[in-house]
Amino acid sequence: AQSVSQHNHHVILSEAASLELGCNYSYGGTVNLFWYVQYPGQHLQLLLKYFSGDPLVKGIKGFEAEFIKSKFSFNLRKPSVQWSDTAEYFCAVTVDSSYKLIFGSGTRLLVRP
Amino acid sequence: GAVVSQHPSRVICKSGTSVKIECRSLDFQATTMFWYRQFPKKSLMLMATSNEGSKATYEQGVEKDKFLINHASLTLSTLTVTSAHPEDSSFYICSASLGGTGELFFGEGSRLTVL
Numbered sequence: 001a002q003s004v005s006q007h008n009h010h011v012i013l014s015e016a017a018s019l020e021l022g023c024n025y026s027y028g029g030t031v032n033l034f035w036y037v038q039y040p041g042q043h044l045q046l047l048l049k050y051f052s053g054d055p056l057v058k059g060i061k062g063f064e065a066e067f068i069k070s071k072f073s074f075n076l077r078k079p080s081v082q083w084s085d086t087a088e089y090f091c092a093v094t095v096d097s098s099y100k101l102i103f104g105s106g107t108r109l110l111v112r113p
Numbered sequence: 114g115a116v117v118s119q120h121p122s123r124v125i126c127k128s129g130t131s132v133k134i135e136c137r138s139l140d141f142q143a144t145t146m147f148w149y150r151q152f153p154k155k156s157l158m159l160m161a162t163s164n165e166g167s168k169a170t171y172e173q174g175v176e177k178d179k180f181l182i183n184h185a186s187l188t189l190s191t192l193t194v195t196s197a198h199p200e201d202s203s204f205y206i207c208s209a210s211l212g213g214t215g216e217l218f219f220g221e222g223s224r225l226t227v228l
Contacts, residue, residue, distance in 0.1 A: 036219075044206070044219040090156065099145055099210045101217060105156040 002027040006091050006104035013081050014112050021076040021107050023065075023091030033074040034092040034101070035065055044090070050074065061085070083113045115141045115211050119220035126197055127228055133193045134223045136207030142187035143209035147217070148180075151204040160205075163190040197227040 005024045013019060025031060035047040048059025055067040065076045074091060091104040116139040126132050136146055144165045149157040161182050162170040169182035179201075181193040190209075194201050204224050208217040 043221040044208075046216060049216065099147070099217065100159060100162065101147070101157075101208075102159070103149075103156040 002093065002095050002102050004091055004093055004102050004104035006089075006107050008107045009105065010108050010110070012110045012112065015083055016080050017111075019076070019078040019081045019085070019109070021089055021091075021109070023074045023076065023104060024072050025074070025091075025093045025102075026072065027093065027095050030096055032094045032097075033065070033067055034094075035059065035063070035074075035076050036090045036092060036103075037087045038090065038106075039087045047076070047089070081109075081111050083111050085109060086111045115139075115209070115218045117143075117207065117209050117218045117220040119205075119207055119223050121223060122221055123224045123226075125226045125228065128198055129196055131193055131195045132197055132225060133191055134205055134207075134225070136190045136192070136209070136220050138188045138209045138218075141209075141211055143190075143211070144187060146184060146190040146207055146209045148182060148190070148192050149206045149208070151206060151222070157206060160192075194225065197225070199227045201225065202227045 003026045007022045033050040036044045037047050038044050047063050048057050050057045050067045058064045063078050067074050088106050088108050090106045092101045118137045120135045146163040148160045151157045159172050160175045163182045163184040165184045171177045184190040204222050206222040207220045
């Protein structure tokens with residue numbers, strides 16, 4: 001069965017530090033890849049997505065992610081985090097053009113001022 | 114962007130009662146909506162796919178008689194937790210797809226507490 005793994009469950013960083021959150025999926029066919037963010041008390045919102053084309057995807061708020069097909073990975077990065085980036089981040093995939101999202105377990109990011 | 118709204122955001126009920134949660138797409142029509150359940154410190158688990166005008170498709174292990182889903186219009190899907198028990202306490206989230214973009218928009222979630 002398809003699955004998504006996020007290996008970092010909790011990450012604590014100081015402001016201005018660089019961020020990389022890992023995401024790996026298990027599926028050999030066509031995938032669409034997503035990163036969602038859930039700020040405290042708010043609903044899930046899309047950070048960025050990859051469907052095809054340039055494997056380096058830029059999203060909102062300075063986030064980017066790189067799709068590496070050979071590694072089945074879609075890691076999220078930000079060169080300099082801010083306190084306002086404190087949130088939970090979810091990696092998700094859909095397979096074979098389905099709308100059915102499969103989520104990773106999430107990573108809680110705490111950015112200390 | 115497209116907006117999906119859930120109501121109520123919080124509900125507390127007694128064991129044995131039924132609770133209905135609504136999911137509305139406010140500025141677009143959604144032929145397909147999804148219902149998720151989020152467990153504490155865990156990921157979102159897809160419960161079912163709700164299709165307008167037809168029966169919902171439930172994921173393996175989800176009791177369709179307990180979690181009734183109705184998608185009567187292109188802007189509204191409802192999830193009814195029947196004969197709720199404390200173990201049904203959870204955070205329920207809906208999402209709706211916007212046409213062919215492949216993007217899903219999420220509601221704010223509804224926290225159910227069963228006493």
